[in-house]
Amino acid sequence: MDNVELSDAVADFAGLVGRVEETGERVCVVDGGEPTSVLLPAAELAELEHFAQRAHGGARHRPRPTSIREHPFGPDPQGPYIRYVHADGGRMTFVCDRVVVAELRSVAELDWLEDRARTARQGYMPPKQAAAFEEFLARQGPVGDGVAWIADSWRCQQPFTEIVFIKGPTAEDAALAYGADAQDIADGLLLHQVEEHDAREGTDDLTRVLAFGEKNGWTWLGYHDFDHAFSRSLDPPPEQQITLGATMAKAIYTFSYCEDGVYQNPFPIEGGAEDQRDMYELIWYTPGEVPFVPEAPLSFLNPHLRIAEKAGNWTDNIALFFEGLERAFGLALPRDAITSGHVRCARPARR
Numbered sequence: 001m002d003n004v005e006l007s008d009a010v011a012d013f014a015g016l017v018g019r020v021e022e023t024g025e026r027v028c029v030v031d032g033g034e035p036t037s038v039l040l041p042a043a044e045l046a047e048l049e050h051f052a053q054r055a056h057g058g059a060r061h062r063p064r065p066t067s068i069r070e071h072p073f074g075p076d077p078q079g080p081y082i083r084y085v086h087a088d089g090g091r092m093t094f095v096c097d098r099v100v101v102a103e104l105r106s107v108a109e110l111d112w113l114e115d116r117a118r119t120a121r122q123g124y125m126p127p128k129q130a131a132a133f134e135e136f137l138a139r140q141g142p143v144g145d146g147v148a149w150i151a152d153s154w155r156c157q158q159p160f161t162e163i164v165f166i167k168g169p170t171a172e173d174a175a176l177a178y179g180a181d182a183q184d185i186a187d188g189l190l191l192h193q194v195e196e197h198d199a200r201e202g203t204d205d206l207t208r209v210l211a212f213g214e215k216n217g218w219t220w221l222g223y224h225d226f227d228h229a230f231s232r233s234l235d236p237p238p239e240q241q242i243t244l245g246a247t248m249a250k251a252i253y254t255f256s257y258c259e260d261g262v263y264q265n266p267f268p269i270e271g272g273a274e275d276q277r278d279m280y281e282l283i284w285y286t287p288g289e290v291p292f293v294p295e296a297p298l299s300f301l302n303p304h305l306r307i308a309e310k311a312g313n314w315t316d317n318i319a320l321f322f323e324g325l326e327r328a329f330g331l332a333l334p335r336d337a338i339t340s341g342h343v344r345c346a347r348p349a350r351r
Helices: 006-011 013-023 042-052 107-122 127-138 148-155 171-177 182-187 191-201 297-311 317-329 335-340
Strands: 002-005 027-031 034-041 076-078 081-085 092-096 099-106 162-167 210-215 218-223 240-247 252-259 344-346
Touching (some): 006 027, 013 076, 013 092, 013 099, 034 042, 034 107, 042 099, 042 107, 099 107, 148 240, 148 317, 148 335, 171 210, 182 344, 240 317
Antiparallel strands (some): 027 034, 081 092, 092 099, 162 218, 210 218, 210 344, 240 252
16 A cells, blocks of 8 residues: 655545556555555445444444544535545545545544454355354354253342343452442352351341352353342443343343443434433344344344244243343353352442
């Protein structure tokens, strides 16, 4: 890729666009030797945009110019081309005979596009290959205990009403951040010990403890949210966070997913944050139907749910949804340890 000083580019945009159109190669615009923007073929940018927008997380965090440069309003002839300057004054589109030929984008934005496009391409397969791969996956059982096994009791608010999976912090750090008692954590308190104490003393501490552990690279937390004894957030936000909430009295069972603190909406976002829904209710999921439209940030879950349906391991819709999460994220909960009470736990921090 050739480098051209900004002053030379401004003096002869037509020549640069012609070179890009003829060779299909990019041209890097530098200012004092520092790369600032890249002129590239419009078809190449269209391909990058196509894959980048399908990468998990949508268009959030996309770099945009921080300062607006003034440019004359309206089409700007540049030799045989017409230049259209975008509202931010940094991005430009070049057209010839009503056909888009080249685009100018900042180095930061182009790097962002290429990184996201690379991520999306890694998961892309032609339709025939994707169908064959889905059939292969459908024949594979979930690894380890998975999480679908807990769906039935969780539906009845047992053993927890809230189950949280966190990527990043250790189980101990996450429990402390949620407001668990540091001494209980240090003592290695176990769930069955609290249950046995309740039986002896007639107390009800089991509904006011936070169970925690690590499985398959995820930290998991389980607790009852009856009196808001524990926090519902971490600071800073973890890399990924999945929250499952059960309210049996109202038959409300919810799922939410955040990535780097950004809520992944179950519906397409059209007008901004005010359009976001704060949860996805699992009763909306109907096996055999696509739960998330392609434009929704959560649409990446669709093939995993379809594979879970084809596997035929479960018939209950919540258990099927949980198996889809197993396949998408590698989630698991230690079945024997939880059912026997041999998992670590802690009461709310003493005030």
